[in-house]
Amino acid sequence: xxxxxxxxxxxxxxxxxxxxxxxxxxxxxxxxxxxxxxxxxxxxxxxxxxxxxxxxxxxxxxxxxxxxxxxxxxxxxxxxxxxxxxxxxxxxxxxxxxxxxxxxxxxxxxxxxxxxxxxxxxxxxxxxxxxxxxxxxxxxxxxxxxxxxxxxxxxxxxxxxxxxxxxxxxxxxxxxxxxxxxxxxxxxxxxxxxxxxxxxxxxxxxxxxxxxxxxxxxxxxxxxxxxxxxxxxxxxxxxxxxxxxxxxxxxxxxxxx
Numbered sequence: 001x002x003x004x005x006x007x008x009x010x011x012x013x014x015x016x017x018x019x020x021x022x023x024x025x026x027x028x029x030x031x032x033x034x035x036x037x038x039x040x041x042x043x044x045x046x047x048x049x050x051x052x053x054x055x056x057x058x059x060x061x062x063x064x065x066x067x068x069x070x071x072x073x074x075x076x077x078x079x080x081x082x083x084x085x086x087x088x089x090x091x092x093x094x095x096x097x098x099x100x101x102x103x104x105x106x107x108x109x110x111x112x113x114x115x116x117x118x119x120x121x122x123x124x125x126x127x128x129x130x131x132x133x134x135x136x137x138x139x140x141x142x143x144x145x146x147x148x149x150x151x152x153x154x155x156x157x158x159x160x161x162x163x164x165x166x167x168x169x170x171x172x173x174x175x176x177x178x179x180x181x182x183x184x185x186x187x188x189x190x191x192x193x194x195x196x197x198x199x200x201x202x203x204x205x206x207x208x209x210x211x212x213x214x215x216x217x218x219x220x221x222x223x224x225x226x227x228x229x230x231x232x233x234x235x236x237x238x239x240x241x242x243x244x245x246x247x248x249x250x251x252x253x254x255x256x257x
Contacts, residue, residue: 004029004037011061011093011252015054020076022049022061030076034256043079051102051252055095060115062090062102070102072115085110085118097132099152111152121153129207133170136190140165140177148190160185161196167216171209176229178204178216186229199232200224210255217253221246 007024019031026047027040047063054060059076063069068090070083088106100112109127112118127139127147137149142164147155163180170176175187182200187193204216204224214226222235238246
């Protein structure tokens, strides 16, 4: 586990042969292997960068303290401001099925085909994550809402209990959503969902599907896996290379193609 700089890192993405991480006070670092990282650097503007996404050959990130600023880079080193889209902070950038998405502190989400021209999507609860399969975008949202869309712009909300859904992924022929208090729900078509059940007692916040396996991680370093999205292993504390428990607050997770 590498310690890079002294500021917090909020987002990570992979593209063009390198990892790029962004964080507090606008610091950025890059790596070609995920182990060795460049010395963090910032432009001095103290624009905390709360997330990053890679798509269409470029990284897209934005500022949490300079309202609405969108920046683009092909290598993670040289950045260009390409848009200002709102009067609020930006967070949680994503690239899903040819579209960029970002949420803002004023409760709205935005979508873009190129990372430059952005459109506010119709109002739903603030999105925590988005996945896609077979013509359907599915979003995990606050206040028990899971929303679906055919184009990434017009969304239909479904209320599944009162607890927030924190992440969603598609694999093994189904959508799987995880939420507060270890809740889980699944759906084959993204519209009809199973009754939320508690499969673990930990608050899971990150979920990915890769190489036939679902992996869920909590912010305080616990991990569980599932081969079908329904039966999960007993949560275990993640370890670093020295065998010590990972207790750092985890902010983001990616699966590299």
